[in-house]
Amino acid sequence: MPDSISLLIADDHELVRLALQHALRPLADALDLFTADDAASTEAALAGRSLAGAPVQVALIDWGMPGVAGIAWFRTLIAANPATRVVVMSGAENPTTVRELLAAGAAGFIPKTDSAAVILQALRLVLAGGTYAPARLLSADAAVTSNREAGKDTLNPGIDALTGRQLDVLRLLAKGMPNKLIARELALSEGTIKVHLLAIFRTLNVNNRTEAVVAATAFLADSG
Known part of the structure; x- marks a missing residue:
């Protein structure tokens, strides 16, 4: 794993953002954290870092944030930020949605019901170049x-x-x-x-x- 990682946490609930910031600290010795609370601020944060020449490595984004318009929004966001690995989080577990997200280029899908340990390991897998989604959501x-x-x-x-x-x-x-x-x-x-x-x-x-x-x-x- 790299010594330094840049990570965007995008969720409209402050408590969720704070909890994830705490849970994901072990990802790297130096964790460069950014936060956003809706679609517009997420787009701005990713675009700003890209223009600065230092794209965010991983963006952990809530499916249900204000302004997020389903698969189409994620497809556009992923295409506009090819250097960023986008991982989607949601409280709902829809296998069809998960498969569509992965087909759109998402690097992973994490249910919000998963434990902090599972989320941490999932992001480590994504950072290593893999793709994560629970097998239960990838089967028929x-x-x-x-x-x-x-x-x-x-x-x-x-x-x-x-x-x-x-x-x-x-x-x-x-x-x-x-x-x-x-x-x-x-x-x-x-x-x-x-x-x-x-x-x-x-x-x-x-x-x-x-x-x-x-x-x-x-x-x-x-x-x-």
Whole structure:
């Protein structure tokens, strides 16, 4: 992760902005924070930074702010700020909207019901070049509805396929432990931990530790 990150938090509720500023401090040693409370101030903040030659790296924007006119507004904003990774937050979880946002170029979608830990990991993934959205919102609508009615976890369908030992490894991974400490905690060799991690990545359809941690953190927050 870079030592310095510029971040715009755009939300019309002051308490939400303050809470996010506090929760996201661990993103970098030097966090250059900007805030906005409606569509116009968001556009102005991003344009001002771009004109100054230092575009905002990540913009975390509320879907329901005053002046935000749905997908079309985000599509225009993203096109006007190609150097900024735009992540949308919302209290509503609509799979169709999420897929349309990602297709429009958004780098992620985070439900406001997610914990601070999940939001932090999601932004780390975005900063690393990835795209984040809960798996439950990327699957077919019918499957999402079916799983919710059955009371099943849908944050990552692959979670259910992990063995008990793999879940143990994943939980420790979510705590930020390196392989050596995970091996010591579970009384296993580092080689065995690496084998478990490879299996976890394959099962969850992720490419690295960061993506696995995002999946694990979301799962643990939902189940805990």
